[in-house]
Amino acid sequence: MQAKLLMVSVITLALLGGCSGKSDSGSASSGGSISGGAMLAFVKTQDGSPLEIKAELFDTPAAKEFSTTGKNTYVGNADAIAKGKKLFQMYSCTQCHGGDAGGQTGPNLHGPDFRYAKDASNKGMFETIWNGTNGGMGAKGKGLMDPSDPTNGLSPDEVLQIQAWLRNQNQKLTGNE
Numbered sequence: 001m002q003a004k005l006l007m008v009s010v011i012t013l014a015l016l017g018g019c020s021g022k023s024d025s026g027s028a029s030s031g032g033s034i035s036g037g038a039m040l041a042f043v044k045t046q047d048g049s050p051l052e053i054k055a056e057l058f059d060t061p062a063a064k065e066f067s068t069t070g071k072n073t074y075v076g077n078a079d080a081i082a083k084g085k086k087l088f089q090m091y092s093c094t095q096c097h098g099g100d101a102g103g104q105t106g107p108n109l110h111g112p113d114f115r116y117a118k119d120a121s122n123k124g125m126f127e128t129i130w131n132g133t134n135g136g137m138g139a140k141g142k143g144l145m146d147p148s149d150p151t152n153g154l155s156p157d158e159v160l161q162i163q164a165w166l167r168n169q170n171q172k173l174t175g176n177e
């Protein structure tokens with residue numbers, strides 16, 4: 001009888017030990033996985049509510065840097081600026097904002113005075129392009145532009161290239177805010 005009790009308590013101790021050991025190593029490994037820095041808390045331009053964007057979509061060095069710091073390293077980069085201008089045409093942004101983004105049916109995108117003041121910052125403008133507005137600007141982010149086709153739409157890297165082109169037209173916006 002006594003031996004059996006001992007066995008039970010040994011097993012119980014072993015289980016408890018195993019359990020706490022597991023949770024220790026679990027928290028250690030999750031601490032290690034955020035070594036790249038936490039992702040910015042994106043919000044919708046529509047209402048300021050949380051905007052979830054899958055981390056794996058930030059798949060280039062520039063996009064990764066932006067996702068944690070809000071910096072757009074393409075600003076001032078001639079290659080990215082040229083690509084951004086092409087994307088602006090390919091995605092028909094020109095139809096509403098004009099060939100040089102100076103405004104047409106849609107507003108001027110040169111700033112520094114934007115309809116949405118936050119668009120003076122990289123993060124703010126990114127959110128507006130990615131998820132759209134309630135006033136006639138559709139979501140252009142990957143998977144949102146055409147919900148039936150998840151491959152359709154701009155990647156984060158492409159949004160940053162477009163921004164680099166837009167910022168290049170207004171030297172007051174350094175792109176690092």
Ligand code: HEC
Pocket residue numbers: 088091092093094095096097105106107108109113114115116117119125128129133134135136137138140162
């Ligand atoms: C069908 C027309 C249309 C297209 C296409 C379009 N936009 Fe817009 N866009 C608008 C309108 C209208 C607004 C104003 C929205 C509002 O007031 O809520 C706007 C607003 C914006 C703003 C916010 C400007 C501010 O002053 O805050 C940005 C940035 C923007 N668009 C970027 C783009 C980009 C980049 C593309 C292409 C990928 C694009 N738009 C395509 C119509 C369009």
